Amino acid sequence: MGIAGSSGSGKTFFLKSFLDHFDQEQVTLISQDDYYYPANTKTQEENRLYNFDVPSSINREDFFNDIKSLFEGKTIYKKEYTFNNPNLTPKILEIKPAPILIVEGLFIFHYEEVNQLLNYRIFLDADEDIALKRRLKRDLIERGYDHDDVMYKWVNHVVPSYNTYLLPYKDTCDRVIVNNTDDPKLINGATDLISRELKEKLQFD
Ligand SMILES: Nc1ncnc2c1ncn2[C@@H]1O[C@H](COP(=O)(O)OP(=O)(O)OP(=O)(O)O)[C@@H](O)[C@H]1O
Numbered sequence: 001m002g003i004a005g006s007s008g009s010g011k012t013f014f015l016k017s018f019l020d021h022f023d024q025e026q027v028t029l030i031s032q033d034d035y036y037y038p039a040n041t042k043t044q045e046e047n048r049l050y051n052f053d054v055p056s057s058i059n060r061e062d063f064f065n066d067i068k069s070l071f072e073g074k075t076i077y078k079k080e081y082t083f084n085n086p087n088l089t090p091k092i093l094e095i096k097p098a099p100i101l102i103v104e105g106l107f108i109f110h111y112e113e114v115n116q117l118l119n120y121r122i123f124l125d126a127d128e129d130i131a132l133k134r135r136l137k138r139d140l141i142e143r144g145y146d147h148d149d150v151m152y153k154w155v156n157h158v159v160p161s162y163n164t165y166l167l168p169y170k171d172t173c174d175r176v177i178v179n180n181t182d183d184p185k186l187i188n189g190a191t192d193l194i195s196r197e198l199k200e201k202l203q204f205d
Pocket residue numbers: 005006007008009010011012013014134135138179181182183184185186187
């Protein structure tokens with residue numbers, strides 16, 4: 001199952017709600033963000049305006065190979081990406097295979113080798129002004145970035161990337177979830193429905 005959406009569309013929020021419907025051994029998650037080429041190879045100034053929103057910022061080969069391994073029933077070990085936060089020590093994630101595999105990220109439809117492995121596609125959608133408000137909160141408060149830098153990236157990297165690498169695939173998705181209100185009921189309702197359908201299909205319970 002593939003889950004994608006613009007920055008601030010609510011992917012993480014959706015995933016948390018979705019995972020709550022399942023036992024640990026029923027579902028597993030692999031996130032494209034963990035495949036960023038490490039930022040510590042660049043200076044702080046280079047990172048400030050570095051474009052994290054182009055397909056080449058991701059180690060695409062490792063991402064695909066790990067997805068394939070999970071498909072083949074193998075456990076993978078992956079160093080998590082800590083979003084340039086020097087106070088965090090990256091954990092080694094142990095990702096075990098499970099009947100439901102969720103692949104999450106910005107380029108999962110654009111990377112055709114990943115896209116063709118997906119059986120079900122979900123698109124999280126939010127209006128640009130709402131997504132930007134959420135992004136500003138994330139970057140200014142949680143990541144401590146400078147307002148002008150966040151706006152520079154939004155205009156020059158985030159929006160163009162969304163329009164080029166994600167939006168064209170919206171119509172190919174099985175479900176588009178519009179998430180414009182900060183109200184958990186909407187997302188919880190959607191994950192309730194999707195998880196019930198999936199459980200029936202896979203004959204869980
Ligand atoms: N339906 C909702 N109800 C309550 N809060 C929400 C809802 N949708 C999103 N949010 C909040 O908005 C913020 C952004 O959402 P989230 O982190 O899930 O987006 P994202 O698509 O994963 O973003 P990014 O890719 O930029 O990290 C979070 O603080 C999240 O808790």
